[in-house]
Amino acid sequence: MKTILRLTICIFFLGISNMNCQSKMVPIKGGSYIPLYGRDSARVTIQDFLMDVYPVTNEDFLQFVKENPKWRKSKVIKLFADKSYLINWKNDTEIGEKVNLKSPVTNVSWFAAKCYCEKQGKRLPTVDEWEYVGMANQKLSDARTLKTYNEYILGWYEKPRTFNNVIGSTFKNYWGVYDMHGLVWEWTSDFNSVLVSGESRKDVDNDSNLFCGSAAVGSTDLMNYAAFMRYATRGSLKAKYTMRNLGFRCVKDKNIAQ
Amino acid sequence: MKVVKYITILLFSITLLSSCKKEKNNTSLAIVYECPMLCEGGKTYTEEGSCPVCKMDLTQKDKKEAKELALATDISESSIFNLASEWKTEENKTIHLEDLRGKTLVMVMIYTTCKAACPRLVADMRNIEAKIPKAYNEDLQYVLISIDPKNDTPERLKAFAKENFMDDEHWTFLQGTEESVREFANVLAVKYKQISPLDFSHSNIISVFNPEGELVHQQEGLGVDNKETIASILETVKN
Numbered sequence: 001m002k003t004i005l006r007l008t009i010c011i012f013f014l015g016i017s018n019m020n021c022q023s024k025m026v027p028i029k030g031g032s033y034i035p036l037y038g039r040d041s042a043r044v045t046i047q048d049f050l051m052d053v054y055p056v057t058n059e060d061f062l063q064f065v066k067e068n069p070k071w072r073k074s075k076v077i078k079l080f081a082d083k084s085y086l087i088n089w090k091n092d093t094e095i096g097e098k099v100n101l102k103s104p105v106t107n108v109s110w111f112a113a114k115c116y117c118e119k120q121g122k123r124l125p126t127v128d129e130w131e132y133v134g135m136a137n138q139k140l141s142d143a144r145t146l147k148t149y150n151e152y153i154l155g156w157y158e159k160p161r162t163f164n165n166v167i168g169s170t171f172k173n174y175w176g177v178y179d180m181h182g183l184v185w186e187w188t189s190d191f192n193s194v195l196v197s198g199e200s201r202k203d204v205d206n207d208s209n210l211f212c213g214s215a216a217v218g219s220t221d222l223m224n225y226a227a228f229m230r231y232a233t234r235g236s237l238k239a240k241y242t243m244r245n246l247g248f249r250c251v252k253d254k255n256i257a258q
Numbered sequence: 259m260k261v262v263k264y265i266t267i268l269l270f271s272i273t274l275l276s277s278c279k280k281e282k283n284n285t286s287l288a289i290v291y292e293c294p295m296l297c298e299g300g301k302t303y304t305e306e307g308s309c310p311v312c313k314m315d316l317t318q319k320d321k322k323e324a325k326e327l328a329l330a331t332d333i334s335e336s337s338i339f340n341l342a343s344e345w346k347t348e349e350n351k352t353i354h355l356e357d358l359r360g361k362t363l364v365m366v367m368i369y370t371t372c373k374a375a376c377p378r379l380v381a382d383m384r385n386i387e388a389k390i391p392k393a394y395n396e397d398l399q400y401v402l403i404s405i406d407p408k409n410d411t412p413e414r415l416k417a418f419a420k421e422n423f424m425d426d427e428h429w430t431f432l433q434g435t436e437e438s439v440r441e442f443a444n445v446l447a448v449k450y451k452q453i454s455p456l457d458f459s460h461s462n463i464i465s466v467f468n469p470e471g472e473l474v475h476q477q478e479g480l481g482v483d484n485k486e487t488i489a490s491i492l493e494t495v496k497n
Contacts, residue, residue, distance in 0.1 A: 239444030
């Protein structure tokens with residue numbers, strides 16, 4: 001009896017120390033799925049990985065800039081972030097009264113997000129990984145065919161200023177991950193792999209000159225308008241851009257998790 | 259006996275708890291102090307105090323930060339030389355982008371197994387080179403970066419350079435890592451996606467950088483009129 005008691009105490013302390021060190025992650029079981037954009041409806045295989053349960057918060061990012069001065073608002077260089085980087089923060093090390101510590105951090109560039117994850121021993125998810133987790137609803141790992149699933153996401157697109165809400169305020173999905181939809185858009189490591197013809201940078205109907213092999217990359221499910229919006233947005237982004245409704249979360253490969 | 263056990267467990271838990279904090283504290287260890295008058299040359303102290311020669315208070319000197327500051331004033335904020343990634347040239351030499359500093363850079367992203375657009379993109383590069391007076395070659399570097407670092411080894415790149423008569427000093431081919439290539443593409447705003455083991459979709463963009471690594475011009479598309487590109491190259495070289 002006593003051994004069990006001691007063991008529980010030990011595990012309890014271990015749990016606390018882990019929570020202090022890193023944000024909570026859950027395992028995502030790999031599999032294959034057909035993404036909205038792919039080559040000839042090819043299935044994409046996803047390896048097992050771990051994903052942050054919540055998007056990175058202002059509080060997390062504040063700690064990061066305190067420890068890494070080169071990512072502070074006044075120090076960050078033009079190559080890595082545009083002028084609106086952390087624009088809603090009061091100064092280098094204070095976020096200001098109107099900003100909630102528990103809200104997802106936004107107005108961060110891809111470079112900053114990438115560096116944040118690397119400092120935690122993690123990385124940004126790929127587009128495929130993000131979409132794989134993002135297609136789940138509360139009960140199903142792939143809810144894309146459900147009308148309610150698409151309506152929920154599109155309903156969010158119409159709601160203003162959801163980036164001011166706190167993390168965990170939307171649903172917990174099949175994998176135990178919160179806020180994939182309904183709070184903020186999120187950076188992905190290879191967002192620049194999205195080739196949508198007529199992307200905002202050069203808005204022409206059929207730009208076969210600009211993209212080699214562009215005909216091979218097309219939409220598999222035009223009904224999935226919500227996902228189309230995400231791909232279109234990624235296609236219009238540049239790595240130094242920062243947006244009020246664009247945050248991020250990190251992932252980690254399974255094998256180096258322990 | 260039991261008490262000993264409890265104490266061990268407690269100690270164990272405490273070490274676990276404090277392990278996080280330790281990491282954070284490490285960063286502050288880098289702070290050193292030195293005399294503001296530098297009486298003893300560059301001699302530094304790890305604790306506060308006064309200089310034994312002039313008796314002035316020692317001032318804090320954050321070595322790391324000082325170094326970073328010096329670099330920042332050296333390279334402009336929008337320069338690609340801020341990227342710290344390592345690259346391999348077609349001669350199997352390891353370089354940083356900063357090593358290309360001082361020359362006007364004409365850069366393009368390609369892969370050598372490409373059958374569709376890349377040969378035309380390479381041809382565009384050669385057309386540009388042909389229109390620039392040879393006298394400027396010394397102040398210029400044409401850089402071709404592979405978006406397929408797995409297959410495009412320095413040997414492959416070297417062979418490709420020879421095949422295409424691009425083996426002179428002013429041509430450079432670079433192999434990075436998947437990470438560094440992705441990052442560099444982001445700086446150039448080049449988009450690409452692997453659509454099969456040997457095929458990539460990618461945007462066809464030729465970029466011109468001035469000797470300080472700042473982007474001055476981008477030409478988009480294949481076989482487009484390169485007048486503006488050439489004008490911008492000439493302008494940056496002459497400056």
